[in-house]
Amino acid sequence: MTWQDFPKIELHLHHEGAAPPEFIRRLAQEKSVNLSGIFDDSGSYAFDDFPDFLRVYEAAASVLGSPDDYARLTAEILARLAGHGVIYAETFVSPDFCGGGDVSAWREYLHAMTEAAAQAEAAHGIVWRGVVTCVRHFGPYRSRAAARCAAETAGQGIVGFGMGGNETMGRQGDFAWAFDCAREAGLGLTTHAGEFCGADSVRQALDDLRVDRIGHGVRVVEDPALMDRLAASGVVLELCPGSNLALGLYPDMRAHPIDRLRRAGVRVTVNTDDPPFFHTTMTDEFAALELAFGWGEEDFADITSTALRAAFCDDVTRDTLKERLAAGHPALAARFSPDRMKTDVFNPDLLR
Known part of the structure; x- marks a missing residue:
C-alpha cells in the first residue's frame, strides 16, 4: 500500500533543514x-x-535573513508536509538564525512564522508548533539567549525547547542553565543525543537536562541497561532512520535499531530530520520501514499514537488531533477508541 495518505505526526524536523x-x-x-x-x-x-x-x-x-523569508519558508514546509499526510508538525527553530538571539527580533520572526502557519492550517489542515533550539557548537553562553527567547514567547506558538548542532562539542550538562530556564517557562524539553556520540550522551541528557524526549538516541542499543531505563521511564526517542542512513550510521534500513528498540518497549517516533538534505519524506520513511521490517497499519498506528502523546502541544490541541487521526484511517480509529485509550498509556506490551 502507499503510506502517503496515512495521517502522520512529525516531531523532529529542523526548520532551515526542511528548506528545499x-x-x-x-x-x-x-x-x-x-x-x-x-x-x-x-x-x-x-x-x-x-x-x-x-x-x-x-x-x-x-x-534566510528576514521574518518574511521565514514566513515564505514556513508556508513551503507545511504545504509539503501536508502533501505527505502530516497533520501536526513541531519544527526546531533557532533564535540564533532568527535575530541573533535578540528577544525583540525573535518576536518578529516568530510572528511571521505563526501567521504563515495559520494560513497553512486554513489551506491544508496542518497544525504547526515551534520548539526553540540552541545550537550546541555555538556554546553554552549563547544557549542562554535562545532559552530566554523561548521563555519569553512560550505559548505563542512555542511549545518546547531543545538543542541541536554538533553533538561532539561539550557535554549535555554544560547547557543545564538554558534547559532549567525553559523548564520554568513550562516548555517541553528535548535534546539531540546518542547519534554521533555513544549511549552515555543519552544518559547525560536524562541525568543533567531531565528531558522529556531525545532526538535520535539510537546508540542506546549499545547499553542494554540504559535501554531498559528508557523503556521504564517513558522518555520518547525522536528517531530519524533515513537521516541515520544518509549520514552513515547504518548501512541500510534493516541494520537500523528502530525495530529492536520498539520491541524492547522503548517509545519511538518516526521523523525526517532534514528531509531535502537526506532525500526523504514521511511517506518514504513509512515505506522503507514496511519493506525492512514488515510493519503494517497497526504498527504505524502505534507509532502515531506515541507521537501524539509525546507532542508538546496543549491538551485541547491533542484532543482535536486525536479526533482527526481517528477519522483519518480505520487503524487509527481502532487505536483511539475509548476502550483502547483507557488501558493504552504507553504500555510496552502493545508494542511487542
Whole structure:
C-alpha cells in the first residue's frame, strides 16, 4: 500500500533543514548571494559527512535573513508536509538564525512564522508548533539567549525547547542553565543525543537536562541497561532512520535499531530530520520501514499514537488531533477508541 495518505505526526524536523534546495537557490538569486559549493550538479545539497553537512546547512540558512523569508519558508514546509499526510508538525527553530538571539527580533520572526502557519492550517489542515533550539557548537553562553527567547514567547506558538548542532562539542550538562530556564517557562524539553556520540550522551541528557524526549538516541542499543531505563521511564526517542542512513550510521534500513528498540518497549517516533538534505519524506520513511521490517497499519498506528502523546502541544490541541487521526484511517480509529485509550498509556506490551 502507499503510506502517503496515512495521517502522520512529525516531531523532529529542523526548520532551515526542511528548506528545499530550489527554495534556497531562488532566495539567494533574489539577494545576489553566492552559494556555490553547497549544491551538486543535480541541484541537490552536497556534503561529505556530518561536519560538512553542518557547514552546508548553515550556508543555506545564511540567506534566510528576514521574518518574511521565514514566513515564505514556513508556508513551503507545511504545504509539503501536508502533501505527505502530516497533520501536526513541531519544527526546531533557532533564535540564533532568527535575530541573533535578540528577544525583540525573535518576536518578529516568530510572528511571521505563526501567521504563515495559520494560513497553512486554513489551506491544508496542518497544525504547526515551534520548539526553540540552541545550537550546541555555538556554546553554552549563547544557549542562554535562545532559552530566554523561548521563555519569553512560550505559548505563542512555542511549545518546547531543545538543542541541536554538533553533538561532539561539550557535554549535555554544560547547557543545564538554558534547559532549567525553559523548564520554568513550562516548555517541553528535548535534546539531540546518542547519534554521533555513544549511549552515555543519552544518559547525560536524562541525568543533567531531565528531558522529556531525545532526538535520535539510537546508540542506546549499545547499553542494554540504559535501554531498559528508557523503556521504564517513558522518555520518547525522536528517531530519524533515513537521516541515520544518509549520514552513515547504518548501512541500510534493516541494520537500523528502530525495530529492536520498539520491541524492547522503548517509545519511538518516526521523523525526517532534514528531509531535502537526506532525500526523504514521511511517506518514504513509512515505506522503507514496511519493506525492512514488515510493519503494517497497526504498527504505524502505534507509532502515531506515541507521537501524539509525546507532542508538546496543549491538551485541547491533542484532543482535536486525536479526533482527526481517528477519522483519518480505520487503524487509527481502532487505536483511539475509548476502550483502547483507557488501558493504552504507553504500555510496552502493545508494542511487542
